[in-house]
Amino acid sequence: MERLRTLLLALAAPVLLVLLWEWAARTGRLDPLFFPAPSAVVQTWWRLVRSGGLLDDVRVSLVRLMIGFALGAVPGVLLGMAMGLWQPVRAALLSTVVALYPIPRIAILPLVLVVFGIGESGKLFMIGFSVFFLMLLQTMAGVRDIPPVMLDVARSLRASRLRQYLSVAWPGALPAIFTGIRLSIGFALIVIVGTEFLASKQGVGARIWLAYQILDIETLYAGLVTTALMGWGLNLAAGIIERVALPWRAGR
Amino acid sequence: MARSSLQPSPASQPVTPMEQPPAAALKVRIAGLAKRYQSAAGPVDAIAGLDLDVREGEFLTVVGPSGCGKSTLLRILAGLETATGGAVEVLDRRRRLPAAVVFQGVSLFPWLRVEDNVAYPLWVAGSGRRRRKEAARAALERVGLGRFARAYPNQLSEGMRQRVAIARALVADADVLLMDEPFSALDEPTRLLLQEDLQAILGKSGQTVIFVTHSIDEAVLLGDRVAVITARPARVRALYDVPFPRPRRYTEVRHDRHFNDLTVEVWEALREEVAGGIRAAPAES
Incomplete structure (x- = not known):
């Protein structure tokens, strides 16, 4: 009962908001040129899904996102591990990382376009760059938060370095790594859509940008809905993977 | 090595390693052990000239003032830290590892x-x-x-x-089982139960145990011998035999006068160390 009540309350607010919007648009209280009725947006969205190639755009964007994500996250995790485990590596690199981390990801787009051109590699770099630092810092923090006694357990049993890393450092950092993944998904979505605005003919971002240029407001909203669904779906997938990968945290 | 200044009670004899009964085989020999840390305030001696012989199959408890270096002693035995002087030797190795640890918390x-x-x-x-x-x-x-x-x-x-x-x-599967205040984070009823459980688990296994604690009751209840450690730098101040049959239940030994006398004796020895440590204690490194 408690869960049902929570669910109903959580649904009530957005449903009410949409109904209010629908009513305001239909009665002319909102200018449908800028704020088309939700029902019209849904119709347009459905039409684009069925025949307009919206799913192709989603596929293109998701493939870019996942490849770029892997290109950024894998080195980020590895370097974060190294920096968490070894003080000299940390001393050498931490200040550089901290200096580069706050750069707004999208701000490097012009530079990337100059260096990589309009092709796929620039887009992948943008996404990789946007998640690399976050994954690095999360992994490093995760490693350093492992209680020292757990490494003592491994060391007291004369575990090899490799076994220490495999059995303590990696699983110990994994929860923090998953937090990094969830946060990175948001970053990556922003960056891929923003990049596709300016440097792509395909993808959800390109679709939105095109709609803007021809003032096709309903398609523009349909694009927004699509990105929201992508973010929701990616988070859901990350949550499922996390539950499978971290079974000991179930019920927390 | 400092000796207890107290009169031996019928139940116990403060003994030094030199006075061991000949029958007990030696398992661990700790001789002149020293550990010096470099801290911001200069070198700190956690352990200086600690001698201790542990017998095969005995349950040796180690009590000392907090921060006295008894955990450092255990970490050296576990191979987690290296001594800066002296030697630790596990003799007559029969098992896979020289030492295994039950950690605190x-x-x-x-x-x-x-x-x-x-x-x-x-x-x-x-x-x-x-x-x-x-x-x-x-x-x-x-x-x-x-x-x-x-x-x-x-x-x-x-x-x-x-x-x-x-x-x-x-x-x-280690020759020596090291226990570093393993029950100190537990609530008291659980601790008392585990003290009994531990005796049952070890039974007559012949496992050599070094058990570090800050609880005098626990040390006397569990130990075949109790080593009282001095305030930092750590040395062995006195050793006490605890000649009571096992398993020992806390609720029963509490009624035994000899057992209580021995507990008080250990407390008196420790008391001087704690008092000295409080007055002279430098900041914990």
Whole structure:
């Protein structure tokens, strides 16, 4: 009962908001040129899904996102591990990382376009760059938060370095790594859509940008809905993977 | 080595290693052990000239003022820190590892099931899956937690987790079992139960145990001998025999006058060290 009540309350607010919007648009209280009725947006969205190639755009964007994500996250995790485990590596690199981390990801787009051109590699770099630092810092923090006694357990049993890393450092950092993944998904979505605005003919971002240029407001909203669904779906997938990968945290 | 200045009671004799009965074989020889840390305020001697002989199969408890270096002693024995002087020698090696540790507080891996935690020492040693499983099950039965093999540590109570940690240390198959205040984070009823459980678990296994604690009651209850450590730098101030039959139940020995006399004697020895330590204690390094 408690869960049902929570669910109903959580649904009530957005449903009410949409109904209010629908009513305001239909009665002319909102200018449908800028704020088309939700029902019209849904119709347009459905039409684009069925025949307009919206799913192709989603596929293109998701493939870019996942490849770029892997290109950024894998080195980020590895370097974060190294920096968490070894003080000299940390001393050498931490200040550089901290200096580069706050750069707004999208701000490097012009530079990337100059260096990589309009092709796929620039887009992948943008996404990789946007998640690399976050994954690095999360992994490093995760490693350093492992209680020292757990490494003592491994060391007291004369575990090899490799076994220490495999059995303590990696699983110990994994929860923090998953937090990094969830946060990175948001970053990556922003960056891929923003990049596709300016440097792509395909993808959800390109679709939105095109709609803007021809003032096709309903398609523009349909694009927004699509990105929201992508973010929701990616988070859901990350949550499922996390539950499978971290079974000991179930019920927390 | 300092000796107790107190009169020996009928139940106990302060003894130095020199006065050991000849029958007891030596298991660990600690001679002139020293550990010096470099701190911001200059060098700090945690241990200086500590001599201690541990006999084969005995349960030796080590009490001392907090911060006296008794945990450092244990970490050196465990190979987690290196001494800056003297020597530690585990004699007559018969098992796979010289020493295994039951640590203070939460030392189980939360990401492993109880049975995999217990089997961890064998995984480290490269044993196969079946051998690991069998050894873990057997050790869990020994500590009375066979039913919880598939659970995760966070599903167990603190007392159960510490029994799992004991099972893990037993699986490590070490000549000396080192216990670093293993029950100090537990509530008192749980601690009293585990003190009894530990005696039952070890039984007549002949396992040599070095048990560090800051609880005098615990030291006297569990130890075949009690070593009182001085305030920092750590040395052995006095050794006491605890000639009482096992298993010892806290509620029973409390009524034994000799046992109480011995507890008071240990307390008197420790008291001087604690008092001296409080007055002269430099900042904890």
